[in-house]
Amino acid sequence: MNTREVIIDVENLVKKFGSFVANDHLTFQVYKGEIFGFLGANGAGKTTAIRILCGLSTPTAGKIWVAGFDAFHQTEQIKRNIGYMSQRFSLYDDLTVAENIAFYGGIYGMSRKEIKEKTEVLLNKLEFSSQKNKLISDLPLGWKQKLAFSVAIFHNPKIVFLDEPTGGVDPITRRSFWDLIYEAAENGITVFVTTHYMDEAEYCNRVSIMVDGKIAALDTPEGLKNAWNANNMDEVFLKITRKL
Amino acid sequence: MKRFFGFVKKEFFHIIRDPRTLVILFGIPIVEIMLFGYVITNELKDIPVAVLDKSGDEVTVEIQNKIYSSGFFLRGGNLYSEKEIEKAFRKGHIKQVIVFEADFSEKLEKEGTAHIELITDASDANTASMIVSYTNAIIQDYMSYRNRQLQMPLQINVETRMQYNPELKGSYMFVPGTMALILMLISAMMTSISIAREKELGTMEILLVSPLNPLQIVLGKVAPYFGLSIINAITIVTLGNLVFGVPINGSIVLLMTLVMLFILMALSLGLLISTVAKSQQQAMFLSMFVLMLPTILLSGFIFPIENMPWLLQVLANIMPPKYFIIILKNIMLKGTGFEYVWKETLILIGMTVVFIGLSVKKFKIRLE
Amino acid sequence: MESISIHIDDVSKTYANGEGISNISLSVKRGELVGLIGPDGAGKTTILRIITTLLLADKGMAMVEGFDCHKQYKNVRRIIGYMPGRFSLYQDLTVEENLKFFATIFGTTIEENYELIRPIYSQIEPFKNRRAGALSGGMKQKLALSCSLIHKPSVLILDEPTTGVDAVSRREFWEMLKGIKEKDIAILVSTPYMDEASLCDRVALMQDGKIMQIGTPAHITSQFAHTLYSVKSENMYAILKSLRTYPLVHSVFPFGQKLHLTLKTGDAADAKHFLQTQGFEEVTIEQIVPNIEDCFMELMSSKKTEV
Numbered sequence: 073m074n075t076r077e078v079i080i081d082v083e084n085l086v087k088k089f090g091s092f093v094a095n096d097h098l099t100f101q102v103y104k105g106e107i108f109g110f111l112g113a114n115g116a117g118k119t120t121a122i123r124i125l126c127g128l129s130t131p132t133a134g135k136i137w138v139a140g141f142d143a144f145h146q147t148e149q150i151k152r153n154i155g156y157m158s159q160r161f162s163l164y165d166d167l168t169v170a171e172n173i174a175f176y177g178g179i180y181g182m183s184r185k186e187i188k189e190k191t192e193v194l195l196n197k198l199e200f201s202s203q204k205n206k207l208i209s210d211l212p213l214g215w216k217q218k219l220a221f222s223v224a225i226f227h228n229p230k231i232v233f234l235d236e237p238t239g240g241v242d243p244i245t246r247r248s249f250w251d252l253i254y255e256a257a258e259n260g261i262t263v264f265v266t267t268h269y270m271d272e273a274e275y276c277n278r279v280s281i282m283v284d285g286k287i288a289a290l291d292t293p294e295g296l297k298n299a300w301n302a303n304n305m306d307e308v309f310l311k312i313t314r315k316l
Numbered sequence: 317m318k319r320f321f322g323f324v325k326k327e328f329f330h331i332i333r334d335p336r337t338l339v340i341l342f343g344i345p346i347v348e349i350m351l352f353g354y355v356i357t358n359e360l361k362d363i364p365v366a367v368l369d370k371s372g373d374e375v376t377v378e379i380q381n382k383i384y385s386s387g388f389f390l391r392g393g394n395l396y397s398e399k400e401i402e403k404a405f406r407k408g409h410i411k412q413v414i415v416f417e418a419d420f421s422e423k424l425e426k427e428g429t430a431h432i433e434l435i436t437d438a439s440d441a442n443t444a445s446m447i448v449s450y451t452n453a454i455i456q457d458y459m460s461y462r463n464r465q466l467q468m469p470l471q472i473n474v475e476t477r478m479q480y481n482p483e484l485k486g487s488y489m490f491v492p493g494t495m496a497l498i499l500m501l502i503s504a505m506m507t508s509i510s511i512a513r514e515k516e517l518g519t520m521e522i523l524l525v526s527p528l529n530p531l532q533i534v535l536g537k538v539a540p541y542f543g544l545s546i547i548n549a550i551t552i553v554t555l556g557n558l559v560f561g562v563p564i565n566g567s568i569v570l571l572m573t574l575v576m577l578f579i580l581m582a583l584s585l586g587l588l589i590s591t592v593a594k595s596q597q598q599a600m601f602l603s604m605f606v607l608m609l610p611t612i613l614l615s616g617f618i619f620p621i622e623n624m625p626w627l628l629q630v631l632a633n634i635m636p637p638k639y640f641i642i643i644l645k646n647i648m649l650k651g652t653g654f655e656y657v658w659k660e661t662l663i664l665i666g667m668t669v670v671f672i673g674l675s676v677k678k679f680k681i682r683l684e
Numbered sequence: 685m686e687s688i689s690i691h692i693d694d695v696s697k698t699y700a701n702g703e704g705i706s707n708i709s710l711s712v713k714r715g716e717l718v719g720l721i722g723p724d725g726a727g728k729t730t731i732l733r734i735i736t737t738l739l740l741a742d743k744g745m746a747m748v749e750g751f752d753c754h755k756q757y758k759n760v761r762r763i764i765g766y767m768p769g770r771f772s773l774y775q776d777l778t779v780e781e782n783l784k785f786f787a788t789i790f791g792t793t794i795e796e797n798y799e800l801i802r803p804i805y806s807q808i809e810p811f812k813n814r815r816a817g818a819l820s821g822g823m824k825q826k827l828a829l830s831c832s833l834i835h836k837p838s839v840l841i842l843d844e845p846t847t848g849v850d851a852v853s854r855r856e857f858w859e860m861l862k863g864i865k866e867k868d869i870a871i872l873v874s875t876p877y878m879d880e881a882s883l884c885d886r887v888a889l890m891q892d893g894k895i896m897q898i899g900t901p902a903h904i905t906s907q908f909a910h911t912l913y914s915v916k917s918e919n920m921y922a923i924l925k926s927l928r929t930y931p932l933v934h935s936v937f938p939f940g941q942k943l944h945l946t947l948k949t950g951d952a953a954d955a956k957h958f959l960q961t962q963g964f965e966e967v968t969i970e971q972i973v974p975n976i977e978d979c980f981m982e983l984m985s986s987k988k989t990e991v
Contacts, residue, residue, distance in 0.1 A: 114821035167907040210701075213724045239848065240876045242723035242891065244979050247937050254921045269877070270851055274940030293941060304940060306851060306879070313852045322788025326777065333776040333815075518772035522832075525736050525766045526789045527758070681757070683738045 073234065076103040077226070079231060079262045080125065085134035087120050094120040096285040098134070104230075105193055107253060107263045108207040109172065109273045109293075112282030113313050116186055118266055119235075120280070125264070127151045139310060152180070155224035155261075158235035164242040165209040180227035194222050214245030218252060225256050232256065250275055268305040281312050289311050294306030319528060325534030330510065331540060341506070343386045345548045346555065352490040353560045363447055364392035366368045366404050375421035379432075382458050383414070388450050405437055407625050412436045412447050429471040436476065449561065491556035492615030492644035495549060495636035496578070500611050503579050505603035507537055512599040513588035521683065530679045534550045538583045545579040547574075553648075565651025573646070574657070576638045582607075584671035585636075591678040611637045625628035635659055639663050686745075687714045688840050689933065690735060690869030697730055705730045705893040708744070714838070714869045717861060720874040721881050721976070722890030728874035729769060730893075732843050733847030735872065736766045748839055765869075766836030766844035767828050769844045775817030776807060779808055779827055782816050783834060790835030797836045800867060804860050805830045822853030829860065838862060840864060858883045888979050896983040901976055908944035908974040913955065916968040926962045930955070937981060944978055945969070977984040 080102035087095040092118045103278045106109040112118045125128040125138050136143035169179045170191060177187035184261060195201045198218060207273060213256030225232050234253075238246045250272070255262050257277075265276065273279050273293060280290040289296055289312050293305055302308045330344060336374050365383065369376050372511035383389055392410045404410045415433040417423070424430040434451055438444040452474055463469045463614060499524035514520040523533055549572070564571065589606065593599035611617065621629055632638055639660040646652045654661070688714040698704035706729035712718045718730045723732050733739040734746050737757035746753035748760045771781050780794075783805070787794050798805075808826050811819065816827060825845060832840065842861075846854040858880065865871055873884070881887045888898040897904055915936075917923050923945055927936045932954060934946040947955060952969040959967050974982075 113852055116847075116850075193932060240724035242726075242984065243878060243977050244937075244984055245723070250938060258921070268848065268854075269941045271879075275938060298729070307852050310855065313850075319789050319791055322785060325783045326774065326781070329777050330774070331779060346947050517774075518768045518770045519774060521736075521738060521768045522766060522772050523789070524738060524784070525761050525764060526786075527791065528763045682740065683733060 076106075078102070079104045079106075079112075080108075080264070081135070081137040082125075085124065085136055086123065086132045087124060087129070093285050094122070095131075098287055100280055100287060100290055102231075102262060102264060104262055105257055105260045106278065107257050107276045109276030109279035110264060110266045110282070111273055111279060111309065112266075116282040116313075117285040122233055122235060122264075125143065125150075126154060127301065137154055154228065154232045155232040156235075157224040157232070157237055159217075159237060159239040163208045163216060163223065166194040166207060168205050168207055169195070169219060171210075172202045172219070175281070176223045176226055179201050182227060190226065198222060210278055212233060213251075216242050217238060217241055217245070218249055219251055221249065221256075225261055231262040231264060232261065236266055236268060236271065238267065246272075251285045254259070270304065270309055273305040273309075278287040281309060283313050320532055320536055323528070324539050327510070327540040337506070338501045341502060341544055341548070341670070345494075345502070345551055347554050348498055349491070349494050349552055352494045353556070361388060362390045363388060363443075364409045365414060365447075365451075366392035366393040366410045368393050368413055368415045370403065370418040371416050371420035371422075373419075373421040375424060375430075376416040379416075379455060379458055380414070383451060383454050386450075386454055401435060410437070411443070412451065414451065415586050424470050424472070426431050427540065427553075428469075429473060431473045431475060432478060433475045452476075470588060473502070481614040491552065491560070491562045492616065492641045493650065494534070494556075495552045495575075495644060496553060496615060496640045497581070497608070497611045497618065498548060499545055499575070499640075500585075500607050500637060501539055501603065502548055503582035503587065505600065505608050506541050506544075506587035507583055507591040508590040508593060508603055509596050510541075511537055511587070512593045512596045516595050524681065524683070530676060530681060534676065534679060536588055538587065541583060541586075542576075542579055545582070546576065549575045549579070549590075562648065562649050563651075566647035566653065570654055571644075571647045571672050573642050574661060574664075577661065577668065578636070578643075581636055581664055581668040581671065583597070584675060587675035588671050588678070591675050593607055604628075616639055619642060621666055636664060687866075688712070689714045689716075690872055692731070692735065692746040693736060695741045695746055697734060697739065697741050697743075703727075708895055710888055710895065710898065712872050714870050715865055715868045716967040717865045717871045717873065717883075717885045719881055719884035719887040719891055720872065721876075721878060721884075721887050721980070722874075723876055725791055725813075725892075726890040727893040727894045728890055729843055732766075732841050732872065732874060736764055736841050737761055751899035763838045765832040765835070765840040765841075767842045768843055769847065773816040773824060773828055773831065774783055776815060777814050777816050778956070779819070780812040781988050782827060783831055786831040787834045788793055792835050794834065800836055800864075801830045804810050804833070821849050822856070824859070825849055825853060826859060828933050829857070833864065838869060840869050842871070844876065846875055846877060852914065854880070860967075878975070878980055885977065889976070889983060891914070891980075891984055891987070894951065897979070904976060904979050905974050908979050911951070912972055912974045912978060913945045913947075913952050913969050914939070914972045915943040915945050915955070915959075916941070917959075917964055917966055919964075923959065923964055923967070926959065926964065932958070932960050935982065935985060937978075939977075944972075944974075946982075 078101045078281070082101070083099050085095050085098040086093070098121060110118055110122070124131045124136065124143055125152035127143060131143060138150045141153070143150065156298055160297040167175065171189050173194065174187050177190070200219070203211065221237060238249055241249065253263050267273060276293065278290065278292050279296060280287050282288065291299065297304065297310045300308045300311045303310060331341065367380055384391055395404060395413065400630055401413050404413060412437045415435065417431045420430050432455060433450055436444045455472055459470065459472055483643050514523065553564065557564060585607070589599060589602045593602055614632040614635045616632065617637070621638065623630045626633065643657045643660050646657050688711050692708060696704070696706045703725065708731055720731060722728055728737065729942070732743050735748060735753060737753050737760050740754055749763055751759040752759050759782050777785065777854065783794055804826050808823050811823065816824065819827065829845070843982045846857055849857070860870060860871065884901065886898065886900050887893045887904065889904070915923065920938065920941065920943065924936060924938060927933055927943065927945065932947050932950050934948045936945045938942055944956060952971065956967055958968050
């Protein structure tokens with residue numbers, strides 16, 4: 073496994089807000105094409121870490137490389153090479169499907185022709201072509217989320233960060249959403265995902281669990297379950313966050 | 317009643333806890349009054365003043381020298397008869413004529429009193445009143461200097477006459493105007509925003525589901541801002557008086573009573589806005605466009621209503637600040653009593669009742 | 685009938701955009717915990733808002749403790765405890781001030797009803813001088829729950845209290861609800877998390893403004909019409925794709941590191957054989973008991989094929 077290409081390399085990441093240590097010496101690596109689950113209790117420091125990895129926040133100390141770029145100085149290059157999607161913010165409600173796609177393509181400097189071609193392909197794949205000119209606000213939530221994910225990887229980023237992408241979505245749509253994630257991973261896009269659904273944690277190749285600003289555990293779901301003598305990830309999570 | 321006070325207490329916490337609200341509440345009135353005060357009362361410098369000296373003795377010359385050496389005034393020439401006064405003003409560059417009566421120093425010594433008449437071009441009312449008060453100050457200064465050497469104090473009677481605009485329209489207008497503007501904004505905007513905030517936070521849902529009735533919620537929201545707005549009104553009147561010398565000639569009790577009426581009106585307008593606005597942002601914009609701009613533009617605060625096209629005059633007639641400004645001007649500047657402002661007061665009361673009625677009626681006991 | 689606390693009968697409500705709920709009937713007994721389970725947009729919040737008198741139904745009847753939610757809304761508001769989605773607290777007030785405020789508007793005091801909220805409030809009492817905005821998600825949730833209980837309501841309505849909260853806090857929250865239920869309070873709670881169904885006495889599975897099924901979790905899972913298998917292997921994604929091409933498959937969904945599979949005909953041996961022909965050697969297939977999520981998905985797909 074360790075011979076695989078490392079796409080996110082974090083060594084002793086520290087982030088302080090005044091005297092409060094939000095991230096306390098995080099060290100981990102994420103491999104190319106991996107689905108990496110980033111779990112933790114509310115307030116454990118997940119969001120802080122994701123912001124740093126996305127180049128939105130400057131770390132206090134540590135060595136952090138994302139897609140080959142330094143998170144201290146090369147945040148612009150990082151942003152160009154990642155995609156981001158969250159439950160809260162994904163698409164503009166008052167723009168149509170096609171307009172949203174064109175807008176994001178434009179942000180990443182794609183040519184008009186390229187946007188047009190890729191939009192066709194994307195909408196066909198999602199069986200969305202008939203909805204092309206519908207406003208996002210008129211779509212069901214599950215469709216929005218799928219579309220938001222597709223838009224986040226529209227510019228073919230090296231890594232896509234997903235912050236609770238499936239919140240509030242029905243179980244079938246949630247699973248078809250994970251189909252998209254698998255497919256992206258097969259195409260070599262690294263997926264960095266947070267979730268509160270513990271069964272989703274098991275879909276990940278590897279999972280890290282943060283507690284109080286530190287990474288308390290990092291392994292495959294199988295490895296974690298064995299190590300904590302648990303039947304499922306829910307139990308693992310409970311044991312880890314309650315024990316520490 | 318306990319519920320109500322609990323509610324008011326909570327509102328006070330919100331205000332005190334948010335530094336931005338505090339700045340808006342207390343900082344803006346001070347900044348505005350200073351701003352308007354200084355922008356409108358521009359500095360007095362080199363104002364051409366002519367003299368009609370009917371006596372020409374050493375005292376009148378001394379006073380003239382004092383006035384001209386003050387730096388505020390320029391020699392605008394000597395006049396020799398009353399007839400020339402009108403002509404001098406017509407030519408346009410003279411802003412004031414100082415008239416000394418005949419045998420000035422003799423009268424002063426023998427009778428202990430003498431007369432000076434100040435005739436001022438009041439077409440620019442604000443400057444005119446400043447010219448008068450400056451000239452007056454210089455004369456008084458001279459007299460107190462003279463009187464130090466004497467046991468029997470002498471007296472110069474200064475009589476002022478305003479040419480062209482005897483009622484001094486527009487003078488000191490910035491205090492009534494600013495007061496109307498600020499009370500309108502603070503009262504209406506803050507209440508509407510604070511209700512909209514509860515909607516945004518989702519706490520309104522809980523309040524609605526509680527046994528509080530709409531009137532309690534509405535009054536609980538209004539009460540703290542009522543108190544704060546009164547403090548603001550006092551601040552403005554005091555600042556206007558101390559810093560810019562705006563007088564309060566009428567009854568202070570009457571003034572404050574009508575100020576409270578206006579605040580109530582503004583608060584009920586704020587409530588009305590909040591029943592329409594769904595977010596703090598909307599409440600803010602509505603307050604700005606519905607309240608602030610009309611208050612500035614259509615209340616007669618800056619632009620005289622008489623000069624407006626008839627459509628705007630009609631509009632101005634439904635702007636509450638117009639009536640409030642008339643009331644303030646009458647009580648503060650002219651020193652008149654209630655008998656002169658009862659009509660305006662009645663109009664304001666009517667508006668308040670309508671706004672409160674509408675907002676209680678429109679206040680939803682449910683979500684849409 | 686005596687002990688029925690919340691009762692809604694054939695309630696419908698349509699919004700301007702066409703969404704809404706239709707023909708919802710549901711009742712909650714005193715001391716019972718009922719869950720409305722479904723994704724966003726299923727109509728959960730609408731039902732709760734009709735019961736809390738915040739919305740009027742277009743049709744049908746909603747009653748709380750014998751009071752009509754439309755005509756006698758004032759009586760209802762006095763006896764209901766409500767925690768809306770998003771923790772509706774005053775962020776700039778401290779923990780204690782929030783609680784005190786809600787106590788006063790209901791005409792009571794913290795002391796008077798302290799016993800009821802003690803198990804919950806005591807956990808956040810050490811932070812009572814901290815502003816609510818500075819609390820963690822789990823603590824906010826506890827404070828919001830304390831606030832909604834401070835007037836000793838006989839009915840508690842919770843709109844997605846566990847959404848966005850981590851698994852540990854969620855579990856703690858459900859334990860607290862169990863404690864409240866024992867005080868003979870009727871609880872109606874909505875949630876998008878299927879795994880929380882097992883913590884309810886009864887659940888209503890909701891989708892697109894309708895209740896698809898209602899009953900005890902055990903009853904609902906016993907109604908599952910197919911034999912359910914779990915499939916386990918190394919490369920799950922490949923096996924999933926392969927099974928989707930298998931004509932005998934009725935449904936196949938990933939569940940953690942396993943797949944849940946139902947077949948139109950045949951049994952585990954057939955499926956295993958098929959997978960072997962596709963080159964998957966190491967496959968374990970065993971029969972399992974369905975959970976609520978299996979039932980939910982089954983109901984969803986059968987409803988879709990009906991249409």
